[in-house]
Amino acid sequence: MSDANNPFVKFTDIQKTYDGETLVVKNLNLDINRGEFLTMLGPSGSGKTTTLMMLAGFEVPTQGCILLEGRSIVNMPPHKRDIGMVFQNYALFPHMTVEENLAFLLKVRKLGKAEIEAKIKRALDLVRLGAHGKRRPGQLSGGQQQRVALARALVFDPKLVLMDEPLGALDKQLREQMQLEIKHIHEDLGVTVVYVTHDQREALTMSDRIAVFNDGMIQQLAAPAELYERPRNAFVAQFVGENNRLHGKVVAINGATCRVELPGEGDVEALAVNVEVVGRPTVLSLRPERVKLNPMPGSLPNVLSARVAEVVYLGDHVRARVSVCGHDDFVIKLPNSEGVVQVEPGEAITVGWKMEDCRALDPS
Numbered sequence: 001m002s003d004a005n006n007p008f009v010k011f012t013d014i015q016k017t018y019d020g021e022t023l024v025v026k027n028l029n030l031d032i033n034r035g036e037f038l039t040m041l042g043p044s045g046s047g048k049t050t051t052l053m054m055l056a057g058f059e060v061p062t063q064g065c066i067l068l069e070g071r072s073i074v075n076m077p078p079h080k081r082d083i084g085m086v087f088q089n090y091a092l093f094p095h096m097t098v099e100e101n102l103a104f105l106l107k108v109r110k111l112g113k114a115e116i117e118a119k120i121k122r123a124l125d126l127v128r129l130g131a132h133g134k135r136r137p138g139q140l141s142g143g144q145q146q147r148v149a150l151a152r153a154l155v156f157d158p159k160l161v162l163m164d165e166p167l168g169a170l171d172k173q174l175r176e177q178m179q180l181e182i183k184h185i186h187e188d189l190g191v192t193v194v195y196v197t198h199d200q201r202e203a204l205t206m207s208d209r210i211a212v213f214n215d216g217m218i219q220q221l222a223a224p225a226e227l228y229e230r231p232r233n234a235f236v237a238q239f240v241g242e243n244n245r246l247h248g249k250v251v252a253i254n255g256a257t258c259r260v261e262l263p264g265e266g267d268v269e270a271l272a273v274n275v276e277v278v279g280r281p282t283v284l285s286l287r288p289e290r291v292k293l294n295p296m297p298g299s300l301p302n303v304l305s306a307r308v309a310e311v312v313y314l315g316d317h318v319r320a321r322v323s324v325c326g327h328d329d330f331v332i333k334l335p336n337s338e339g340v341v342q343v344e345p346g347e348a349i350t351v352g353w354k355m356e357d358c359r360a361l362d363p364s
Contacts, residue, residue, distance in 0.1 A: 006070060007031035008192055009055065009160070014064035016050055024050050026216040028064070032194060037186050039195045041203040042213030043239070049164060051213070052196045056162050057081055068160070079108075084153030084161040088168040090145045092137040098124070098148050099133040102155045109156060123151040126185060143174045150182065154189070163195045167202065179205050200240045204228065212236050228287075233274060234361045237285035244291070244330050246284040250275050250360065258360050260284060262325050268302040270360040283363040288333040290357040293320070293349060300352035306330065308347045318343070324351060 009032035016025040025047040032038050040048035053059040055066060057078030066073055073081055092101050099120055106116045124130045127147040137145050146166060153161050163182075167175045183206045186193050197203055203210045204224040212219045212227065212235075220232045231237035238245065251267060252259040258272035260282055268284070275282050295303060306324040318334045320343055332351060334343075343349065 007067075008034035008036075008069060009194070010065075010067040011051070011055075012065045012067070014051070014054065014066065015062050016047075016054065016059065017062050023062075024216050025054075025061075028216075028218065030211060030218065030221070032192065035190045035192055036208040037183070037193045037195065037206060039197060039203040039207040039210045040213055041197060041200060041210050041240070043198055046213035047216040048196050048211075048213040052162055052164055052194060055160075055194065056083060056085060082159045084156070084158035086146075086149050086153045086161065086163040086166045088165040090137070090149045092145060092148060092152070094137050097134050097136055098129065098140075098151075101137070101148060102152050105152060105156050119155050119157075123155040126154065126188075127151045127181075142170055143178065146170065146178060147181075150185070154185075154191070158191070160192045160194065163193065165197055166195075167197075175202075176205075182206065204240070210240075212239060214239070230273075231285060231359065231361075234283050234285065234363055237359065237361060242288050242331060242333075244284075244286040244288060246286070246325055246327070246330075247363070248282055248284060250278050250280050250282050253278055257355065258282075260360055262304070265304050265325050268304075268358065269355040270302075270358040271356060273359045274362045275360045281363055282360045285359040285361055286353060286357060288319075288331040289335075290353055291332045292352045293332055293334055293343065295350065295352035301355050302358065303350050303352040306349050306351045308343050308345050308349060310345060311343055322349065322351065 011028050011030040014025055014028040015023055017023050028051060040051060042048045050059060054061050057076060061074060068081065102120045102123060103116055106119060124133055127150055129144060129147050129151065132140065132144065137148065167178050170178060179202055195206065207224055209221060209223055210227050211221045214235050220227060220236045228241050231240060237243045246262060248260040248262045250258055251261045253272055256272055258270055258275055259267050260270055261267050270284055292300060304324050306322040308320055309323050309328050310321040312319045317336055320332045320334060322330050322332060324330045
C-alpha cells in the first residue's frame with residue numbers, strides 16, 4: 001500500500017463542468033492506495049463515471065490536479081498513462097481472434113514476438129481462457145468476452161486498471177461469479193483497481209474501500225463493513241443496502257446517544273450520528289435484519305406496535321413488510337435457522353431493536 005503522504009493516485013480539488021455552469025464533480029479530494037480495490041458507487045449522474053474518465057484521460061478536469069505516482073497526469077494523453085481499461089460493452093475488435101486482440105496492445109508497445117506470446121498466454125490463463133485464443137469474440141459467450149476484455153486490460157502489466165460497469169451486460173448468476181473472479185485476480189496480482197458501479201451489492205462484495213458518490217461529491221469513503229454498519233448520512237444509509245427509515249423529532253441528546261419522538265408512538269433511543277440540536281427533525285436508519293419480531297418484554301429498549309402487511313418466503317429467510325408509525329413499508333428479515341417463521345398478513349405484532357442498531361441522521 002502507499003503511505004498516507006504518497007498515495008498512488010491523488011485527486012486534489014477536482015471540479016468538472018461541461019457547460020460552464022453545472023458542476024458534475026464538485027471539489028473532489030480522494031487518495032487511492034497502491035494495490036487497493038477502490039469502488040466508486042453511486043446513482044446515474046452522481047459524478048462517478050466522469051471521475052473515472054478524468055483518471056483515464058478521456059475527460060480533462062475544469063479545475064484541480066490528478067497525480068499518479070506523484071506526477072501530474074492532467075495533460076498526459078491516455079495512451080501514455082499505463083492504464084488498463086475494461087468497459088461494459090467489451091470494446092473488442094470483432095475481426096480479430098482473442099490472441100490478436102491481446103497482441104494489438106503489445107505490438108503498439110514494440111515488444112518482441114516471444115515476449116508477446118508469453119504475456120498473452122499468462123493473461124489468458126489468468127482468466128481461464130487458455131484454450132480459446134484462436135476464436136473470434138463472436139464465437140464466445142458474453143461472460144467469455146468479458147474475460148477477454150479483462151485479459152486485454154491486464155496483458156501489458158499496467159500500473160492501474162479502471163473498470164466502468166464491466167459486468168452490467170451479464171445475467172445475475174454470471175455477474176456474481178465474475179465479481180468473485182475479478183476479486184481473486186486482483187488479490188493474486190496486487191494491481192491497483194478503480195471500479196465504477198451503481199450496484200451496491202457488487203461494491204460490497206469486491207472492494208477494499210468504497211467511495212459513495214451523490215450530486216458530484218463523495219458522501220462517504222470507507223471499507224464495506226464500515227459503510228454498511230455505520231452510514232454517515234441518510235443518503236448513504238438508503239443507497240447502500242436495504243434500510244428502514246422512521247421520521248421523528250430529537251427531544252434529547254446525551255453525548256453519543258439521543259432520544260427521538262415518533263408520531264403517535266412515543267420516544268425511542270438511538271445513536272446520535274449527525275444530529276446536534278434538540279427540537280430538529282431526524283430520520284432513524286435501521287437495517288431490516290436487526291429488527292426483532294415480538295421481542296420478550298423488557299428485552300429491548302425500543303419496542304413499537306405494528307401490523308403485518310405482507311409475508312414473502314425466500315428460502316433462507318422470511319421477509320415481512322409491516323405497518324408501523326403510519327408507514328407500511330417497514331421491512332423485517334427473519335432468518336429460517338430455527339424453522340419457518342409463522343406470521344400472517346393482518347396479524348398485530350410488536351417490533352423491537354437495540355439502541356446501537358438505530359442511527360439518528362440529518363434528514364437533509
